[in-house]
Amino acid sequence: MRLRIADCGLRIAGLLIAAFLFACADGAGSSKPSVENTPVLKTDAEKEDKTKKTAFDGERAFNHVKAQVEFGPHPAGSPAIEKTREYIVRELKGYGLKTTLDEFAENTPRGKIKFKNVIAELPGESPDVVIIASHYDTKPFKEFTFVGANDGGSSTGALLEIARVMAAESQPGNQDAGRKRKFTYWFVFFDGEEAFCHEWSECLNGNDHTYGSRYMVERLKKEKQLGSVKAMILLDMIGDRDLTVPREGGSSQWLVEAIWGTAGRLGHAKEFPDRPFEVGDDDHMPFLRAGVPAVDVIDFEYGSSPGENDYWHTKEDTLDKISPRSLKIIGDVILLSLPRIETQIR
Numbered sequence: 001m002r003l004r005i006a007d008c009g010l011r012i013a014g015l016l017i018a019a020f021l022f023a024c025a026d027g028a029g030s031s032k033p034s035v036e037n038t039p040v041l042k043t044d045a046e047k048e049d050k051t052k053k054t055a056f057d058g059e060r061a062f063n064h065v066k067a068q069v070e071f072g073p074h075p076a077g078s079p080a081i082e083k084t085r086e087y088i089v090r091e092l093k094g095y096g097l098k099t100t101l102d103e104f105a106e107n108t109p110r111g112k113i114k115f116k117n118v119i120a121e122l123p124g125e126s127p128d129v130v131i132i133a134s135h136y137d138t139k140p141f142k143e144f145t146f147v148g149a150n151d152g153g154s155s156t157g158a159l160l161e162i163a164r165v166m167a168a169e170s171q172p173g174n175q176d177a178g179r180k181r182k183f184t185y186w187f188v189f190f191d192g193e194e195a196f197c198h199e200w201s202e203c204l205n206g207n208d209h210t211y212g213s214r215y216m217v218e219r220l221k222k223e224k225q226l227g228s229v230k231a232m233i234l235l236d237m238i239g240d241r242d243l244t245v246p247r248e249g250g251s252s253q254w255l256v257e258a259i260w261g262t263a264g265r266l267g268h269a270k271e272f273p274d275r276p277f278e279v280g281d282d283d284h285m286p287f288l289r290a291g292v293p294a295v296d297v298i299d300f301e302y303g304s305s306p307g308e309n310d311y312w313h314t315k316e317d318t319l320d321k322i323s324p325r326s327l328k329i330i331g332d333v334i335l336l337s338l339p340r341i342e343t344q345i346r
């Protein structure tokens, strides 16, 4: 992802602007016809959130992060990303999910590169789709070894575990055996989120990044399928031991409300603070620009002290900075947000 420069230089002004945008975005959200605008009142079911448990296993998610780190640096087009992808596909198929590779080639600052998005489908009662996504490539660096434990690894590990839990819900032996979810879910693992050049804006007229998500949106548009996608939830950099995920101001506010509201009710207001943050750009943006409601769940305070981000895109982004507990919090919050999100899609 890329942070807007305004937020780096003028933190206080940035917060004020973000707060303003935040307020405006609520109004803008009212133009989206597929979403109910009535505020959701607290029901007894919602009050029970705190006692709810999910089958999300933080240790399993952590082991997926460890496996990716052990593949070494895996930028788009590298031999190591093939291994990473094979691992992801093997896991998804093991959960009984129909899994496809969506291949495409793009010109990059390093020549033509073949990319592959991985898409696993969990069919629901409706063919309308909710996407939960992560990127699985790591940023290429020549100067040092970059394994991307948090940036690429953590969200991919958590997404695999979310997919396992959701696939298992309808399996024989489970109390919900044979029961489908209301919507079809796509678990999407994007290739090529990271820029090949150092900065996102440096090469290809500012288009040297988010190759996988931009391709997917264009393909769905061409196939007239984009209208079926009712919501997109992006996870990025969510494994930090010191988990802090502020409300992303550019995201669709009804999705932000659903996720941060659930986090608060689960007792995770500390990890999901009620303050705005603007990510600038990430894999959710191509969806937002195409009119699909989307949210970025991202912890951009990944560093040596609270509020710092000095581990990001450095050799410090290693497994010891990641915790199963943080992955579990993310998994629980996302899984328990889904019923609320589903009720707000018409």
Ligand SMILES: [Zn+2]
Residues within 6 Å of the ligand: 001, 139, 151, 194, 313
């Ligand atoms: Zn990155």
